[in-house]
Amino acid sequence: MATRLLPTPSAVPPPIRALNTTTSNSSKRSDYLAVKTKAEDHPVLALLDDYSRLDAKAIRRIHGRMLRLGLLGHPYSASRLLVACSLSPSADLPYARQLFDHLPAPNLFTWNTLIRAHASGPDPRLALFLFSRLLRHSPHSPDKFTFPFTIKAAAELSALRDGTALHGMIAKSPLFRSDIFILNSLIHFYAACRELDLSLRVFEMISERDVVSWNSVITALAQGGRWDEALQLFEEMENENVRPNDVTMVSVASICGKKGDLELAKQIHSYIEQNGIRQSLILDNALLDMYVKCGSLEEAELLFDSMTSKDSISWTTMLVGYAKLGCLDAARRLFDQMPKRDIASWNALISCYEQSGHPKEALDLFHELQHADAKPDQVTLVAVLSACSQLGALEVGCWIHAYIKKNNVELNCHITTSLIDMYSKCGDLDKALNVFSSVNKRDVFVWSAMIAGLAMHGRGREALNLFGKMQEAKVKPNMVTFTNVFCACSHAGLVDEGRLYFSQMLPVYGIAPSAEHYSCMVDILGRAGLLEEATEYIESMPMPPGASAWGALLGACAIHKNVELGELACERLLELEPRNHGAYVILSNLYARSGKWDAVASLRKLMKDASLKKEAGCSLIEVHGAVHEFLVGDISHPLKERIYLQLDEIALRLKAAGYVPNRKLVLQDIEEDVKEKALYLHSEKLAIAFGLISTCSPAPIRITKNLRVCDDCHLVAKLVSSIYNRDIILRDRYRFHHFTGGSCSCMDYW
DNA sequence: GTAGGGTTAG
Numbered sequence: 001m002a003t004r005l006l007p008t009p010s011a012v013p014p015p016i017r018a019l020n021t022t023t024s025n026s027s028k029r030s031d032y033l034a035v036k037t038k039a040e041d042h043p044v045l046a047l048l049d050d051y052s053r054l055d056a057k058a059i060r061r062i063h064g065r066m067l068r069l070g071l072l073g074h075p076y077s078a079s080r081l082l083v084a085c086s087l088s089p090s091a092d093l094p095y096a097r098q099l100f101d102h103l104p105a106p107n108l109f110t111w112n113t114l115i116r117a118h119a120s121g122p123d124p125r126l127a128l129f130l131f132s133r134l135l136r137h138s139p140h141s142p143d144k145f146t147f148p149f150t151i152k153a154a155a156e157l158s159a160l161r162d163g164t165a166l167h168g169m170i171a172k173s174p175l176f177r178s179d180i181f182i183l184n185s186l187i188h189f190y191a192a193c194r195e196l197d198l199s200l201r202v203f204e205m206i207s208e209r210d211v212v213s214w215n216s217v218i219t220a221l222a223q224g225g226r227w228d229e230a231l232q233l234f235e236e237m238e239n240e241n242v243r244p245n246d247v248t249m250v251s252v253a254s255i256c257g258k259k260g261d262l263e264l265a266k267q268i269h270s271y272i273e274q275n276g277i278r279q280s281l282i283l284d285n286a287l288l289d290m291y292v293k294c295g296s297l298e299e300a301e302l303l304f305d306s307m308t309s310k311d312s313i314s315w316t317t318m319l320v321g322y323a324k325l326g327c328l329d330a331a332r333r334l335f336d337q338m339p340k341r342d343i344a345s346w347n348a349l350i351s352c353y354e355q356s357g358h359p360k361e362a363l364d365l366f367h368e369l370q371h372a373d374a375k376p377d378q379v380t381l382v383a384v385l386s387a388c389s390q391l392g393a394l395e396v397g398c399w400i401h402a403y404i405k406k407n408n409v410e411l412n413c414h415i416t417t418s419l420i421d422m423y424s425k426c427g428d429l430d431k432a433l434n435v436f437s438s439v440n441k442r443d444v445f446v447w448s449a450m451i452a453g454l455a456m457h458g459r460g461r462e463a464l465n466l467f468g469k470m471q472e473a474k475v476k477p478n479m480v481t482f483t484n485v486f487c488a489c490s491h492a493g494l495v496d497e498g499r500l501y502f503s504q505m506l507p508v509y510g511i512a513p514s515a516e517h518y519s520c521m522v523d524i525l526g527r528a529g530l531l532e533e534a535t536e537y538i539e540s541m542p543m544p545p546g547a548s549a550w551g552a553l554l555g556a557c558a559i560h561k562n563v564e565l566g567e568l569a570c571e572r573l574l575e576l577e578p579r580n581h582g583a584y585v586i587l588s589n590l591y592a593r594s595g596k597w598d599a600v601a602s603l604r605k606l607m608k609d610a611s612l613k614k615e616a617g618c619s620l621i622e623v624h625g626a627v628h629e630f631l632v633g634d635i636s637h638p639l640k641e642r643i644y645l646q647l648d649e650i651a652l653r654l655k656a657a658g659y660v661p662n663r664k665l666v667l668q669d670i671e672e673d674v675k676e677k678a679l680y681l682h683s684e685k686l687a688i689a690f691g692l693i694s695t696c697s698p699a700p701i702r703i704t705k706n707l708r709v710c711d712d713c714h715l716v717a718k719l720v721s722s723i724y725n726r727d728i729i730l731r732d733r734y735r736f737h738h739f740t741g742g743s744c745s746c747m748d749y750w
Numbered sequence: 751g752t753a754g755g756g757t758t759a760g
Binding site: 076079080083108109112113116144145146147148149151152180181182184185186187188210211213214215216217218219220245246247249250251253280281282283284285286287288289290311312313314315316317319320343344345346348349350351379380382383386414 | 751752
């Protein structure tokens with residue numbers, strides 16, 4: 001036990017000289033040595049020389065011996081022990097603090113060591129507390145070593161006020177205000193607080209800048225996105241005869257990766273080789289990352305194969321490289337080959353799957369992870385929640401939420417946002433609202449996610465109310481917030497509100513409307529039938545209208561049967577995206593609705609000649625934690641016989657209720673309507689049939705579809721909800737439909 | 751006897 005080893009202040013052993021005269025029970029050899037040696041070179045201390053190799057147990061043993069020998073009363077030897085227990089890889093900071101608190105006379109070195117350890121420990125605030133204790137309750141004053149450690153703590157915390165106060169103390173002392181170590185740490189500190197101009201000001205004040213000064217300021221600019229200024233300084237440093245080193249090149253490589261400039265990448269690589277820059281694993285990793293980001297996996301592979309030592313970052317960087325090129329199999333192979341996988345490697349592959357449209361694989365890998373000896377962290381959970389959102393996998397999502405609670409994972413804004421997004425997109429808006437109201441930290445992303453959730457469920461008014469509350473809470477909206485607000489207006493038909501918020505964006509909120517925001521307005525106005533005004537918004541765009549603006553106009557024309565304007569919009573859209581099959585389909589629907597069957601036929605031929613295929617319609621339904629996938633006319637499901645029997649029964653009961661299939665829309669923006677029967681076999685109908693078989697009332701049937709739901713399926717879902725007395729919650733590409741008692745939450749406006 | 755700057759996943 002630690003506490004037994006620690007002397008209480010009253011039991012502090014007598015000074016070392018007294019020890020020499022005692023006749024204790026300890027062995028003769030020990031006494032003999034004690035007589036001959038000073039405390040500074042007592043042989044016990046030699047055990048602490050190599051403290052980085054000592055584990056916690058060994059340190060406690062030494063502590064015990066020193067206590068018995070009375071060595072802790074001597075400031076120097078006590079400090080040696082404190083270094084070991086606060087700086088060794090198996091450091092135990094609470095233990096170090098206890099030891100420190102029992103030292104009769106800690107010297108300044110000891111204070112510095114403890115502050116140093118806490119500055120890079122799990123809670124850097126403790127370093128600041130120690131610093132103020134040093135000022136108030138010790139006979140010492142901070143020296144040129146104390147400041148860099150304390151400033152580091154302030155940087156870790158991005159504590160601008162504390163750091164500025166430290167800077168103030170430093171400025172008063174002629175000795176400290178010109179100390180290069182202190183000044184360099186201030187450069188880093190201001191950068192950590194995102195005060196780049198203050199960083200630059202400190203840098204410019206230094207009369208004799210060394211390589212660390214240059215590196216600090218170049219890194220600050222690189223991380224703050226001011227790449228060209230950083231590269232300019234990199235050139236200037238040579239003019240000032242400061243030779244760049246490996247650390248400089250890490251930042252330069254990182255900038256080059258962000259710029260994605262392969263030519264520059266090769267220049268940097270040969271610069272390193274020609275100037276004899278020291279090789280290091282970190283630099284090699286940075287170069288790997290640079291090549292991956294510049295899109296040259298060949299160069300990355302060459303370097304990777306030539307590296308003599310690799311760590312999990314090297315492997316993970318390569319893995320991401322393969323995944324970015326869409327080579328997910330190669331990424332997986334690399335993952336399997338890795339000699340050591342840390343949680344970041346798992347996260348990288350899970351995120352790769354999740355972000356490249358393979359959410360199912362992401363969840364499979366998450367299950368593998370749980371059987372391996374890695375522990376999911378917040379990044380993992382964010383990625384897996386996003387995979388659930390994509391799949392509409394509510395049960396898995398709930399399970400992850402439970403996991404978060406059970407393991408006391410901190411609900412930071414990232415996780416909160418992901419949970420709200422998951423519950424919203426999996427159709428359980430109440431749970432999303434619960435999460436939202438249960439947290440007390442809400443940043444702009446949390447608010448925006450909740451607004452988006454309400455919007456996609458058609459609860460536009462509530463979304464706008466929440467937008468008002470967000471401002472009462474003094475959280476500034478960003479670009480995404482406005483997109484979500486407009487989405488709410490669009491789904492609920494709130495035209496006036498849309499216009500109002502759009503007009504306020506720049507003057508009130510200081511956010512210039514982006515092309516996406518203009519497209520939202522075109523959508524809001526177009527859906528409401530205000531095609532002329534929608535066109536005016538397009539014409540007034542300060543940037544060239546993108547595909548989304550023309551797409552929104554085209555969709556509106558299809559709803560309101562405006563062939564002429566629809567053709568124009570489609571033409572513009574195809575100029576920008578020649579292979580956008582959706583555009584052909586919507587135009588064809590427009591022709592069909594207006595009875596222009598010749599035009600429908602020629603459009604079909606055009607599509608065929610261009611060998612454009614529609615994206616296959618696909619519906620997902622989660623039952624007991626497993627996600628089942630249905631394509632149109634799918635016969636691959638193990639329960640296919642029962643599913644098709646159920647479909648027949650549905651058809652009979654619907655007919656009895658007077659339902660007539662709506663075959664007019666042969667080419668909805670839905671899914672390939674190859675044959676007559678296809679309508680009857682749309683993926684969402686298969687999923688509904690499966691849902692009826694495999695779940696029981698009152699649980700709603702939850703379905704996620706990749707495309708928009710067609711008129712016919714929408715009608716069928718309404719009827720099923722009343723005939724079978726089952727709620728259906730269907731998520732399509734754009735929004736949610738809650739079917740209950742024969743009607744839909746979208747009020748047939750979608 | 752002590753110090754400052756760096757790479758991956760979101």
